[in-house]
Amino acid sequence: MTQLDWNRIAADPGFAELKRAKRRFIIPATIFFLVYYMALPVLVGFWPEMMKKPVLGKVNSAYLFALSQFIMTWVICWLYVRAARKWDIMNAELLKRLGH
Amino acid sequence: MFTFLAQATAPAASGFKFTPALGMFLAFVAVTLVITYFSARKATGSAAYFAAGRSIKGWQNGLAVAGDYMSAASFLGISGIICLSGYDGFMYSVGFLVAYLTVLLLVAEPLRNAGKYTMADLLAYRMNPRPVRAMASLSTLTVSTFYMIAQMVGAGGIIEKLIGIPFAPAVIGVGALMLVYVVFGGMLATTWVQIIKAMLLMCGAFALSWMVLAKFDFSLGRFFDAVAAADYAGSKAAKNLLDPGLKYGATLANPWGAWDFLSLALGLVLGTAGLPHILVRFYTVPDAKTARVSVVWATAIIGVFYILTTFFGFGAATILKQSLVASDITSAFIPLDAKGQLNGNMVAPTLALVLGGDMFYAFISAVAFATILAVVAGLTMSASTSFAHDFYTNVIHHGKPKTQGEEVRVARITAFVVGAVSISLAIQLGSSINAAMLVGLAFAVAASANLPVILFSVFWKRFNTAGAVSGLVVGLASSILLILLSKNGPWGWEAVVPGVAKPVKMGFFPLENPGIVSIPLGFLGAYFGTIFGKRDPEAEGKFAELSVRAETGLGSEKSGGH
Numbered sequence: 001m002t003q004l005d006w007n008r009i010a011a012d013p014g015f016a017e018l019k020r021a022k023r024r025f026i027i028p029a030t031i032f033f034l035v036y037y038m039a040l041p042v043l044v045g046f047w048p049e050m051m052k053k054p055v056l057g058k059v060n061s062a063y064l065f066a067l068s069q070f071i072m073t074w075v076i077c078w079l080y081v082r083a084a085r086k087w088d089i090m091n092a093e094l095l096k097r098l099g100h
Numbered sequence: 101m102f103t104f105l106a107q108a109t110a111p112a113a114s115g116f117k118f119t120p121a122l123g124m125f126l127a128f129v130a131v132t133l134v135i136t137y138f139s140a141r142k143a144t145g146s147a148a149y150f151a152a153g154r155s156i157k158g159w160q161n162g163l164a165v166a167g168d169y170m171s172a173a174s175f176l177g178i179s180g181i182i183c184l185s186g187y188d189g190f191m192y193s194v195g196f197l198v199a200y201l202t203v204l205l206l207v208a209e210p211l212r213n214a215g216k217y218t219m220a221d222l223l224a225y226r227m228n229p230r231p232v233r234a235m236a237s238l239s240t241l242t243v244s245t246f247y248m249i250a251q252m253v254g255a256g257g258i259i260e261k262l263i264g265i266p267f268a269p270a271v272i273g274v275g276a277l278m279l280v281y282v283v284f285g286g287m288l289a290t291t292w293v294q295i296i297k298a299m300l301l302m303c304g305a306f307a308l309s310w311m312v313l314a315k316f317d318f319s320l321g322r323f324f325d326a327v328a329a330a331d332y333a334g335s336k337a338a339k340n341l342l343d344p345g346l347k348y349g350a351t352l353a354n355p356w357g358a359w360d361f362l363s364l365a366l367g368l369v370l371g372t373a374g375l376p377h378i379l380v381r382f383y384t385v386p387d388a389k390t391a392r393v394s395v396v397w398a399t400a401i402i403g404v405f406y407i408l409t410t411f412f413g414f415g416a417a418t419i420l421k422q423s424l425v426a427s428d429i430t431s432a433f434i435p436l437d438a439k440g441q442l443n444g445n446m447v448a449p450t451l452a453l454v455l456g457g458d459m460f461y462a463f464i465s466a467v468a469f470a471t472i473l474a475v476v477a478g479l480t481m482s483a484s485t486s487f488a489h490d491f492y493t494n495v496i497h498h499g500k501p502k503t504q505g506e507e508v509r510v511a512r513i514t515a516f517v518v519g520a521v522s523i524s525l526a527i528q529l530g531s532s533i534n535a536a537m538l539v540g541l542a543f544a545v546a547a548s549a550n551l552p553v554i555l556f557s558v559f560w561k562r563f564n565t566a567g568a569v570s571g572l573v574v575g576l577a578s579s580i581l582l583i584l585l586s587k588n589g590p591w592g593w594e595a596v597v598p599g600v601a602k603p604v605k606m607g608f609f610p611l612e613n614p615g616i617v618s619i620p621l622g623f624l625g626a627y628f629g630t631i632f633g634k635r636d637p638e639a640e641g642k643f644a645e646l647s648v649r650a651e652t653g654l655g656s657e658k659s660g661g662h
Contacts, residue, residue, distance in 0.1 A: 003645065006644050006645035007644045007645075009652070010644035010645075010647055010648050011644075015648065018651060018652070019647070022651065026205050026206070029201075030201075030205050030206065033198065033201045033205075034369070037194075037195075037198045038362075038365065038366070038369075040191075040194065041191065041358075041361050041362045041364075044187075044361070045344075045345075045348065045350070045358030045359070045361045045362055048344050048345045051344055052343050054328075057325065058340075058342065059328075060342050060343065062343070063342050066187075066191070067407075069194045069198055070194070070403050070406070072198075073198050073200065073201055073399060074399065076205075077396055077399050077400075080204060080205060080392075081392065084392060091651075094652065095652060095654065100654055
């Protein structure tokens with residue numbers, strides 16, 4: 001592989017499409033999980049009284065919100081794997097078309 | 101080696117006796133030494149030694165990543181901090197897990213596609229390799245050493261308590277064993293040690309949680325009712341451990357508490373993606389797809405484990421007793437450390453003793469030993485790989501090892517040196533240093549120094565050598581400086597605050613966790629270094645190549661390196 005080959009693939013519309021497809025998922029997903037996650041220490045740290053309210057029996061909203069972070073992580077993980085399957089197919093087609 | 105260990109302890113070993121815990125630990129050691137023996141026969145050549153021949157399967161690597169992650173700090177530390185500080189300790193569990201989204205979404209696949217053995221490989225693609233590798237290697241060694249000293253200090257204290265071996269020989273014993281795995285077995289042996297340990301640890305965590313829940317007739321309602329009025333089996337006034345703020349709440353004594361909590365959370369979620377001993381694991385699998393699968397496995401395992409910390413962390417506060425009077429303490433009490441403080445690290449083993457009796461205590465203790473041993477081996481492996489591959493081969497010898505196998509030989513020697521240095525530092529520091537502070541430093545340094553340059557290098561075309569070096573330097577220096585300036589650092593002092601009974605620890609920097617300042621500084625350092633540095637047409641020209649490699653996996657390192 002020469003520099004020219006790399007540039008040729010990089011300039012291919014199929015490659016741009018693959019990159020766009022990845023970013024379309026990764027950027028919003030990253031922003032979402034960082035905001036959702038950082039909301040926990042912000043709410044708990046600055047509005048502790050609200051988060052101390054019991055919701056389910058003695059279990060308060062602080063603990064439930066923390067528990068929801070686990071679910072959130074697994075759901076995003078699953079969505080990522082599902083999306084990545086499509087990228088794998090796009091990637092394989094791109095490389096095949098370009099003869100690699 | 102064991103005869104050596106026994107000899108070393110014989111004179112001072114008034115407390116030494118052959119316990120079931122020691123027996124189980126020795127069984128674990130025996131099994132792993134057999135694995136090391138077989139790995140050693142395969143560990144010839146760089147790809148085999150540093151990256152296990154890139155032959156590890158996805159689920160296996162997932163377990164190994166989980167094993168590396170569920171360190172002594174996770175198992176012993178988190179259960180202790182939840183038991184003593186309640187909800188605020190549970191933040192560690194949440195942060196440690198969510199951090200894997202950063203790894204999965206942003207780092208794992210590009211890193212596997214574009215790298216060879218270390219994170220510096222990724223940076224060196226486009227940049228001037230020597231300064232970038234030298235700095236990346238320094239930051240890797242710093243993070244690994246702090247992480248390792250924390251584990252060793254914890255290990256020494258626990259072994260001292262559990263089987264009555266004095267602190268120094270205990271640390272030397274752990275260090276020597278870990279060197280055997282690393283020096284002879286390389287990455288393949290340390291990976292299998294992690295896999296076995298991760299399975300044992302999960303079994304232990306499930307069993308412990310089961311026994312706690314059995315106390316409450318498997319009723320979650322009754323369990324949480326008890327946690328909401330936890331009274332340490334009647335030894336303390338009841339308090340609601342589910343309430344946040346017991347450690348980091350804003351109070352007169354700690355007006356910055358909420359900011360400190362925020363800073364801790366930020367360091368946790370961004371730190372993992374910069375931890376060298378986690379990142380090297382992605383080079384042991386055949387391709388990026390397998391790297392992805394292994395992160396998913398790790399996330400599943402680690403998530404379950406951290407949810408279980410609810411039961412054996414919070415649960416411990418309803419079952420174990422607290423007292424600061426040494427003569428009161430019997431088996432149902434949380435033991436004290438050398439300074440007479442409650443030793444949170446001993447919460448999980450003590451809980452095991454109370455709920456499951458001697459044999460279960462022995463099992464949990466052996467798992468704790470195994471955890472420390474395996475994590476320390478993994479850390480040594482990543483530190484010595486970085487030194488041999490980045491510094492020795494690429495900085496000193498401009499990328500060409502002089503003779504066949506030289507890189508591996510240098511790594512083995514480095515492993516020995518790194519091991520010896522951290523053993524002697526751990527012995528020097530004794531058990532007086534705060535292990536949590538050292539792990540916090542490792543996470544903060546990783547997030548501040550390593551993560552910005554990894555991300556910029558993959559996603560920003562204009563990024564150049566000046567930016568990479570200044571990002572690493574600013575992130576590394578600011579995070580270490582802020583920890584030194586905090587109240588835990590050497591210049592902290594105690595002051596009397598109006599309205600607070602006890603003197604309050606103070607520092608020049610008001611937070612214990614530097615992340616909220618040092619992570620943005622790391623990113624800014626990398627950004628401004630790039631902007632003020634000369635434009636680098638070569639680095640920008642290679643961006644196309646790096647992008648194609650990172651996104652498509654074309655030209656990535658293949659498996660079967662032996």
